[in-house]
Amino acid sequence: MATNPQISYSPHRSEVFKGLTGEQVANLVKEGRRIKLEPKNILFHQGDPAKNCFLVNRGRLKLTKLNEQGKEVILRYIVPGELTAATAVLKNWAYPVTAEAIEETDVIVWDKPAMMQLMRRYPDIAINLLGIILERIDDVQNRYLEVCTEHVDQRIARSLLRLMRRAGSKTPEGIHIDIPLSRQNIADYSGTTLYTVSRTLSAWEKKGWIQSGREQIIVTDPHALVQFSETG
Amino acid sequence: MATNPQISYSPHRSEVFKGLTGEQVANLVKEGRRIKLEPKNILFHQGDPAKNCFLVNRGRLKLTKLNEQGKEVILRYIVPGELTAATAVLKNWAYPVTAEAIEETDVIVWDKPAMMQLMRRYPDIAINLLGIILERIDDVQNRYLEVCTEHVDQRIARSLLRLMRRAGSKTPEGIHIDIPLSRQNIADYSGTTLYTVSRTLSAWEKKGWIQSGREQIIVTDPHALVQFSETG
């Protein structure tokens, strides 16, 4: 059974701090508080007042959103080096999503005054942030387009590919997605049900496109999946 | 027949320039080029290299996105005072969407160097931009949630309400949406087909929730629509 590789990472290489010197980053990191999370710990809840923003140093977070009836979608997985809640904090809003650790996770925390001061002192940070947010918005917009215009199996293919690119590691059999993914998770990430996901993955396993075990996916034929995701 | 009211507006009041003096804004606006668009003119195309960003001064833009098979969704309508393509330009990306004028529209244009200089000189602009982008991302995320978890008629209700809040004006009969909206437009904005929209609106018209004519919608009972959009 493949366990997740420990990714070597340092905050200095995070996109947020691009353009700053190592010393500057070290100072900023010192100003932040550290938090350690266990799997299933909630970092923040949708609806809570947004007091802090977070940089993931190790581990992974799952960002989800609930509607009034309690149905859930997964908006994104946050991997090391990525920031979350950066902007909510600036607007004095409630967090629009919930963040839950899905493995042992270390985060660095800044509160709003720290963020504001940071950005005023180093305008590059605000500009970097803009770039990061743009990538997020592009990601959601693409997924919005997909969910509006494509069939479920295409969307499931795109979901797997997206997760593979974000958190894939090579193995002899293919590319392993280093995130524990239940059928329900994939469904919440693709806008469908676990039953449909199960049927679809079974079919792909027969075709030799993927291998899957309990909460584990290996993409054995990425090219076929890409092809399928684009043409149906 | 109701025509769109001419909304009185000045760039100085745009959220982008919050925190700047009137004189500063006047200088910035002077640095930008002006463009005048007729209905159906394309301001920029999805896939074109993003050279400029735009502030709408008068009129309305429709932002759309196409998938590989040519199916379209409407992501957003841009109304006076709003910026578009601000971030794409920073990343040297291609525009991720297409912007089309749906009425006579005036925009102010800045290119990338101007934007960068602007933000370096006035960090508040970058921070304001972050706030604006956050609202956009929140909007798309909400719509993503809706399209993943809700039924078409609920989504159509939410679409009408969203458009009503963004571009509604009071009339004796109810709140008129000041955007020409065909059934197809509403479908593209809700992730469904024009047929379903037509049937749904007919039903609501019988219930007295809306009145509709050719490309015109008046919401006569917003409360009922809200109620319906939340409970199904």
Next chain:
DNA sequence: CGCTCTATTGATAAACCTCAAATACAGTGG
């Protein structure tokens, strides 16, 4: 070995799309 959580699979039903055809509407030019 039993408990719990996850995954599979079949049968059924509901929601929604697609296609086809008819109707309504606005604008144009005679």
Next chain:
DNA sequence: CCACTGTATTTGAGGTTTATCAATAGAGCG
């Protein structure tokens, strides 16, 4: 003022996709 043309809209019938429900099997853990 009217006929004509090009859209927009409505409505019905039929089919497909996908969700839902139910029951079973499998995996991991103590």
